[in-house]
Amino acid sequence: MTVVAAENADLAIDPRGEATRTRILDSAEYLFSEHGINGASLRAIVAHAGVNTAAVHYHFGSKQGLLEAVFARRIIPIAEERLAMLAECREGNGRPSLLQQIIAAFLEPGMRGSHGGATFARLRARMAADASEETRALMAKYFDRSSAQFLEALAVALPHLPPRDLHWRFHFMLGTMVYTMANPGRIQALTGDACDPSDMDASLAYLVPFLAQGFQADPIPDTTTDINPVVMTATSKPNGES
């Protein structure tokens, strides 16, 4: 096993190691986000980083190990900042729009420029759509840790909402977040050039109130056999009304 790289800082004697490691991580983050995980080859990454192919396997073991390192480097501080902002919400509870504050606490750390910015945001979106079980497990490993606390906080802010509805709407929040991160140029195609989509601040300004309003919708009545008539406009019968 040659994977015994300098995990501890004490053992990282050679300063070249950390510099190369960081260059590989930066290039991989950029190319993964730009061309996808399968689309970015190790050769392209090492060419962009100006290092040798073997350096990747020396430091990270494999391409999957490199992806995990790229992901962990950003997601850990993001998760920490998420929980810190959530704690701030709890302290001053009762302030106006607690719901919006919780939503912002969940979205901001990952979408603002602090932790990798739009580049890492796009990578997360790609990973969310990725098929491989490894990638999915990797995301879940770091994600489930914080989601439970946010679900709990949202349940407090929305006491009338059954857990089932809360889970669905939390899922919808993830969808808007991921899609907005993945397609920073999509809005421009719709509006012409009304807004600057690469700037995530504008996205957040529109996204947070939209989500807060959606969360406050009435709970969905439990109709296991009968579905909401609005959704049943043109299903089986061409002319029938329900």
Added chain:
Amino acid sequence: MTVVAAENADLAIDPRGEATRTRILDSAEYLFSEHGINGASLRAIVAHAGVNTAAVHYHFGSKQGLLEAVFARRIIPIAEERLAMLAECREGNGRPSLLQQIIAAFLEPGMRGSHGGATFARLRARMAADASEETRALMAKYFDRSSAQFLEALAVALPHLPPRDLHWRFHFMLGTMVYTMANPGRIQALTGDACDPSDMDASLAYLVPFLAQGFQADPIPDTTTDINPVVMTATSKPNGES
């Protein structure tokens, strides 16, 4: 017309051809959606379809041509049904929850089982997250056609909403749709086993009211220089940033 049947359909005389073509399309749709476009190899597709590699290139020219054929086969009927349902909304305007009907008209045809079902829905989600410019252009080619009409209908249902806010929220709707289609098992991981996520009807029952409520949020005040204070809770950098 007993002369020659091949005058109109130059290539589709041999009935074996259509059967093989359909088997390839079905297998490609399934494997593309399951493993991604890059992740599904032609060899895996032809093995699943029980045909030869050359058959793909004979019928579709290339892997990209196959993807376009898979996509077009489903998206054209979906777009037609979308517009048909939208026309139904227009006829009976003034009915309760016109907004929900418009949203349902946009979401239902693509998410219900009629046109490829969850399999094709997952493929669309993958394509939305895909990097390649070809895939992106392919989706835009069939998508921009119908989106304009839905934006117009939504503007009628929400006369107080500026176009900018409308475009953002339409974008958010796409996000929830794509993410829900892409992760049919994600809700189970959150709720335990409260809902059956592979059944898109349940998704729609929760998604449509959520989106309708979000669309009805107040417009975002135009603050090009000043950001919503709610979103600015903890942006101070404790240790500096890179």
Added chain:
DNA sequence: ATTTGACTCAATCAAGCGTTTGATTAGGGT
């Protein structure tokens, strides 16, 4: 019955993939 032509097949191609190897460099410890 023969011919025709749409269609299939096994074999093969060059290119690119992730990974591994063995040699080489650089630098602090004894």
Added chain:
DNA sequence: ACCCTAATCAAACGCTTGATTGAGTCAAAT
């Protein structure tokens, strides 16, 4: 001075990819 070890390098590994080829198959038209 020596050795040890972390770190890097060029080169090749075995394998899979999308694509191509030419011979062959088989139903239908003549």
